[in-house]
Amino acid sequence: MKVAFVDLLAQYKSIKPEIDNVIASVFKEGNFIGGHFVKEFELQFSALHQTKHCVAMGNGTDALYATLKMLGIKAGDEVLTPALSWISSAEIITQAGATPVFVDVDPQTHTINPKQIEQKVSRRTKAIVVVHLYGHMADMQAILKIAKKNNLKVIEDCAHAHFAESQGKKAGTLGDVGCFSFYPTKNLGAYGDGGCIITDDDELAEKIRRFVNHGGLTKDEHLIEGINSRLDSLQAAVLTTKLKYLSLWTKKRIQNAKRYELLLKGVDEIALPIIRSETKHAFHLYVIKTKRRNELKEYLKRNEIETLIHYPAALPLEPAYQYLNNSRKDFPVASTLTEEILSLPIYPELSDDQIEYVCEKIKRFFL
Numbered sequence: 001m002k003v004a005f006v007d008l009l010a011q012y013k014s015i016k017p018e019i020d021n022v023i024a025s026v027f028k029e030g031n032f033i034g035g036h037f038v039k040e041f042e043l044q045f046s047a048l049h050q051t052k053h054c055v056a057m058g059n060g061t062d063a064l065y066a067t068l069k070m071l072g073i074k075a076g077d078e079v080l081t082p083a084l085s086w087i088s089s090a091e092i093i094t095q096a097g098a099t100p101v102f103v104d105v106d107p108q109t110h111t112i113n114p115k116q117i118e119q120k121v122s123r124r125t126k127a128i129v130v131v132h133l134y135g136h137m138a139d140m141q142a143i144l145k146i147a148k149k150n151n152l153k154v155i156e157d158c159a160h161a162h163f164a165e166s167q168g169k170k171a172g173t174l175g176d177v178g179c180f181s182f183y184p185t186k187n188l189g190a191y192g193d194g195g196c197i198i199t200d201d202d203e204l205a206e207k208i209r210r211f212v213n214h215g216g217l218t219k220d221e222h223l224i225e226g227i228n229s230r231l232d233s234l235q236a237a238v239l240t241t242k243l244k245y246l247s248l249w250t251k252k253r254i255q256n257a258k259r260y261e262l263l264l265k266g267v268d269e270i271a272l273p274i275i276r277s278e279t280k281h282a283f284h285l286y287v288i289k290t291k292r293r294n295e296l297k298e299y300l301k302r303n304e305i306e307t308l309i310h311y312p313a314a315l316p317l318e319p320a321y322q323y324l325n326n327s328r329k330d331f332p333v334a335s336t337l338t339e340e341i342l343s344l345p346i347y348p349e350l351s352d353d354q355i356e357y358v359c360e361k362i363k364r365f366f367l
C-alpha cells in the first residue's frame with residue numbers, strides 16, 4: 001500500500017463538478033483580479049469568524065508582513081516570534097525593518113512558551129507573532145495577559161489553524177489580527193497562492209487593504225506606498241467553494257488523529273500529540289516524537305509511507321539567522337524537538353485502511 005503525505009487530487013475529485021463550474025464562470029466573466037468573487041470570499045470568511053473585516057491578498061506571508069507594516073513596526077523595534085515555525089513568521093519581522101527575537105517553545109505542545117516570553121521582552125519590544133503550530137492553538141490566555149501588561153500587539157499566524165479554537169473562539173479572533181495562508185496544502189487551500197487577514201479594527205483593516213494594493217483603495221489615489229499582493233478572482237472562487245467543506249474536512253482530520261491515537265497509544269517509544277483541554281486542534285499536521293526518528297522515517301519510506309519533518313531546524317539556528325549569534329543552548333527545547341519530530345499523513349481523504357497500515361508498520365518497526 002502507498003500512503004502519500006497529502007493527496008490534493010483526491011480532494012479535487014471529491015468536489016470536481018463544483019470547482020469546474022465556478023472556474024468556468026470566472027473565465028466567462030473575464031475579470032481576473034478583485035471583483036465580486038473576492039468580495040464574496042472576504043464576506044464569508046469574516047462572517048464565519050465573526051470578525052468585522054477580512055482582507056484577502058496574495059499569500060500568508062504578505063498577510064503577516066502587511067500587518068506588521070501597518071501596525072507601524074519599524075527599524076529599532078523588536079518582535080517576539082517562536083523558535084520552531086516556518087520561516088515566514090520570522091522573515092517578515094526583518095522585512096519590516098525590525099529585529100526578530102526568538103522565543104523557545106513548550107516541550108509538550110511545541111508552541112511559543114509564555115514563560116519564556118517575559119524574559120525576552122525589552123523596552124523595544126512592540127509585538128508578538130504567535131504561531132498556532134500544527135493547528136494547535138498556542139496558550140492564548142497567558143500570551144494575551146503578558147501582551148496587555150507590556151503593551152504589545154498580538155499577531156496570530158493561523159497558517160496551520162483554520163477553524164482551530166481556544167475556549168470556543170476561532171484562531172485569528174483572539175489577538176489584534178489573524179493571518180491566514182491558503183497555500184494548496186493548507187487546511188483551506190487554493191489552486192495557487194492566497195492569504196488573508198481578519199480583524200475587528202476598522203482603521204487597521206483599511207490600512208492593510210491599501211497597503212496590499214499599491215497604497216490605494218482606487219487606481220488613481222495613493223496615500224501611501226504599498227505592495228502588489230492581491231487574491232486572484234479564480235483563487236477566491238475556488239476558496240469560497242471549498243469553504244463550505246472546511247468544517248467537514250476539519251472533522252475528518254480530527255477523526256484521523258483519534259484513529260492514530262487509538263492505534264499508537266500502546267507504543268512506548270513514541271510520544272503522541274498533546275492537546276490543551278481548552279482548545280480544538282485543527283490537525284493540519286499530526287506530529288509524533290521518537291528518539292529513533294531518522295531510522296523510523298527511513299523504514300516508513302521503504303514501506304511507501306511518506307512522512308515529513310516540521311521543521312528540521314530551529315529557526316534561530318538556520319544560516320539565515322547566523323547574524324543574530326544564537327546558539328543551541330539558547331533554544332534547548334526547539335533544538336531537541338527538531339531531532340525527534342515526525343509528521344504522519346493526516347489529510348481528510350486518508351482512508352482508515354491507510355491509517356491502519358501506517359500504524360502497523362510503526363509498531364513493527366519498534367517490535
Ligand SMILES: *Cc1c(COP(=O)(O)O)cnc(C)c1O
Binds near residue numbers: 059061062085181
Ligand atoms: C505556510 C505558512 C505561512 C505562509 O504562507 P504562504 O501563503 O506560503 O506565504 C506562514 N506561517 C506558517 C507557519 C506557514 O506554515
